[in-house]
Amino acid sequence: xxxxxxxxxxxxxxxxxxxxxxxxxxxxxxxxxxxxxxxxxxxxxxxxxxxxxxxxxxxxxxxxxxxxxxxxxxxxxxxxxxxxxxxxxxxxxxxxxxxxxxxxxxxxxxxxxxxxxxxxxxxxxxxxxxxxxxxxxxxxxxxxxxxxxxxxxxxxxxxxxxxxxxxxxxxxxxxxxxxxxxxxxxxxxxxxxxxxxxxxxxxxxxxxxxxxxxxxxxxxxxxxxxxxxxxxxxxxxxxxxxxxxxxxxxxxxxxxxxxxxxxxxxxxxxxxxxxxxxxxxxxxxxxxxxxxxxxxxxxxxxxxxxxxxxxxxxxxxxxxxxxxxxxxxxxxxxxxxxxxxxxxxxxxxxxxxxxxxxxxxxxxxxxxxxxxxxxxxxxxxxxxxxxxxxxxxx
Numbered sequence: 001x002x003x004x005x006x007x008x009x010x011x012x013x014x015x016x017x018x019x020x021x022x023x024x025x026x027x028x029x030x031x032x033x034x035x036x037x038x039x040x041x042x043x044x045x046x047x048x049x050x051x052x053x054x055x056x057x058x059x060x061x062x063x064x065x066x067x068x069x070x071x072x073x074x075x076x077x078x079x080x081x082x083x084x085x086x087x088x089x090x091x092x093x094x095x096x097x098x099x100x101x102x103x104x105x106x107x108x109x110x111x112x113x114x115x116x117x118x119x120x121x122x123x124x125x126x127x128x129x130x131x132x133x134x135x136x137x138x139x140x141x142x143x144x145x146x147x148x149x150x151x152x153x154x155x156x157x158x159x160x161x162x163x164x165x166x167x168x169x170x171x172x173x174x175x176x177x178x179x180x181x182x183x184x185x186x187x188x189x190x191x192x193x194x195x196x197x198x199x200x201x202x203x204x205x206x207x208x209x210x211x212x213x214x215x216x217x218x219x220x221x222x223x224x225x226x227x228x229x230x231x232x233x234x235x236x237x238x239x240x241x242x243x244x245x246x247x248x249x250x251x252x253x254x255x256x257x258x259x260x261x262x263x264x265x266x267x268x269x270x271x272x273x274x275x276x277x278x279x280x281x282x283x284x285x286x287x288x289x290x291x292x293x294x295x296x297x298x299x300x301x302x303x304x305x306x307x308x309x310x311x312x313x314x315x316x317x318x319x320x321x322x323x324x325x326x327x328x329x330x331x332x333x334x335x336x337x338x339x340x341x342x343x344x345x346x347x348x349x350x351x352x353x354x355x356x357x358x359x360x361x362x363x364x365x366x367x368x369x370x371x372x373x374x375x376x377x378x379x380x381x382x383x384x385x386x387x388x389x390x391x392x393x394x
Contacts, residue, residue, distance in 0.1 A: 017065025051313025063298025164210030
């Protein structure tokens with residue numbers, strides 16, 4: 001039987017809702033984190049909503065951008081569809097303590113085999129939860145980001161991972177000679193023969209195509225533009241193929257920030273666009289307390305120990321006492337590359353016939369200061385990971 005794809009499992013409105021949660025959450029924070037996943041939160045809000053009532057339900061559905069029918073269907077549909085995307089892995093699970101009596105209807109709506117048990121003994125529970133996190137992220141994250149020393153009667157969790165290799169490999173070059181990353185980290189260069197760079201008056205957006213339907217998009221804005229605004233513009237550009245204009249249409253009189261034009265002679269005629277990207281490698285990690293963002297995530301009432309209403313979830317009164325996320329992201333050159341310079345000493349035998357030269361026009365975009373990025377599933381447009389690069393990490 002043919003596997004359901006992400007773009008078939010989720011309609012355009014649902015994908016837009018997931019992406020909008022990413023935007024509203026990250027741009028509503030005091031600082032945009034280095035790496036975060038709105039998609040990791042979105043299905044958990046849906047799962048919570050199916051157990052909530054009244055104002056708590058309304059708040060969760062509004063944050064997730066779903067109605068109650070969609071909230072019941074989206075988690076299982078998302079899990080099933082991710083199986084068709086080789087670069088992605090997504091898992092959802094719940095663990096209940098011995099004192100909680102879960103509603104059978106709520107359990108029935110969860111993905112199969114999603115329920116486990118908590119003993120209440122951190123020495124027993126932690127290794128099992130950490131093993132689940134590691135197993136479902138391919139070892140990228142090795143711990144469950146909750147404090148088991150505090151009482152937890154019910155735990156809901158998602159694990160998301162994405163892996164891809166670049167369609168066009170990067171080369172390494174010398175570190176930047178100026179700017180905030182002077183003499184730091186590894187700088188990568190690649191030349192693209194396709195229109196991967198779009199620009200507006202104040203933003204340049206580069207699409208780095210990966211295999212297995214994954215793209216990573218980078219956005220460089222004006223130095224005076226707040227990170228949240230650069231990220232918001234990047235999300236707009238990711239959703240709209242008509243955003244901005246191709247960098248190949250630029251003129252010398254109108255070059256946006258971070259972009260320069262080059263002309264050079266070549267014995268071969270130019271057959272398409274030439275986009276040269278200069279990007280730093282980065283390795284980023286974040287640990288986020290999501291209750292600090294309760295308003296944008298629809299968790300204000302859900303996390304209120306007096307007013308939370310989850311009557312359809314369990315016989316006992318429950319509220320969200322912890323909400324955390326740990327993330328990691330690595331942008332690097334893939335594989336092994338080697339280079340050699342070979343020179344033959346040659347002397348004149350006579351004048352060579354003149355060779356016709358062709359003028360080439362190339363665009364260079366340089367990410368030599370902080371920028372926004374996101375990873376998306378190319379066919380559906382679903383945003384998987386996003387963040388702000390201000391330090392390059394290890």
